[in-house]
Amino acid sequence: MGWFNEAYRGTPPWDIGRPQGEIVRLAQSGEIQGTVLDVGCGTGENSLFLAAKGHEVWGIDSAPLAIEKAKLKARERHAKVRFLVHDALDLSDMGRVFDSVIDSGLFHVLSDEERVAYSRGLAKVLKPGGRYFVLCFSDKEPNDGGPRRITQAEIRKTFGEGWTINYIRETRFDSTFNGHVPFAWIASITRT
Numbered sequence: 001m002g003w004f005n006e007a008y009r010g011t012p013p014w015d016i017g018r019p020q021g022e023i024v025r026l027a028q029s030g031e032i033q034g035t036v037l038d039v040g041c042g043t044g045e046n047s048l049f050l051a052a053k054g055h056e057v058w059g060i061d062s063a064p065l066a067i068e069k070a071k072l073k074a075r076e077r078h079a080k081v082r083f084l085v086h087d088a089l090d091l092s093d094m095g096r097v098f099d100s101v102i103d104s105g106l107f108h109v110l111s112d113e114e115r116v117a118y119s120r121g122l123a124k125v126l127k128p129g130g131r132y133f134v135l136c137f138s139d140k141e142p143n144d145g146g147p148r149r150i151t152q153a154e155i156r157k158t159f160g161e162g163w164t165i166n167y168i169r170e171t172r173f174d175s176t177f178n179g180h181v182p183f184a185w186i187a188s189i190t191r192t
């Protein structure tokens with residue numbers, strides 16, 4: 001993931017210095033429970049927010065520079081989050097399981113083949129009954145460029161057998177993309 005690592009030499013547009021509003025909402029509604037894995041955590045704002053709410057959190061990202069920045073924030077804020085350089089396509093070797101997984105902006109960068117490996121790994125790293133929350137670009141996003149556009153049908157196809165889709169709702173990312181706020185889906189999916 002060289003491209004992402006290079007992006008973290010500066011401040012990429014998604015790296016907004018605060019948690020995504022949907023992650024805040026999920027925490028406040030009590031939907032995010034117990035131990036949390038933040039997959040593709042970037043510089044860690046969502047992880048750090050959930051840790052401050054009392055969750056035990058691990059954040060993983062394949063970009064070493066993102067993890068370096070996340071660790072620095074954790075030290076500065078006296079927060080206990082375990083940030084690791086780790087590939088989201090190798091979740092089965094994490095060596096532990098979690099109650100919840102959050103994904104803010106990772107799913108929409110994966111290829112069709114990668115989605116298959118990713119969902120298999122998620123099933124291994126989540127406890128039965130645990131939930132996966134994904135925030136991704138939606139097919140309602142009209143602008144060019146950026147990550148892939150995701151349809152509700154693609155989410156349902158990736159998380160078929162072994163999963164229950166609790167909801168897929170329309171929302172927006174809290175970032176600016178080509179001068180406007182991108183259309184997104186937030187989905188809650190239980191590992192059955």
Ligand code: SAH
Nearest residue numbers: 004014040041042061062063087088104105
């Ligand atoms: N969750 C963060 C970052 C979103 S950008 C936020 O909300 O700000 C997507 C992130 O996924 C980037 O940090 C990128 O480095 C990471 N990523 C991309 N492919 C990955 C992979 N295969 N394994 C782990 N992280 C990956």
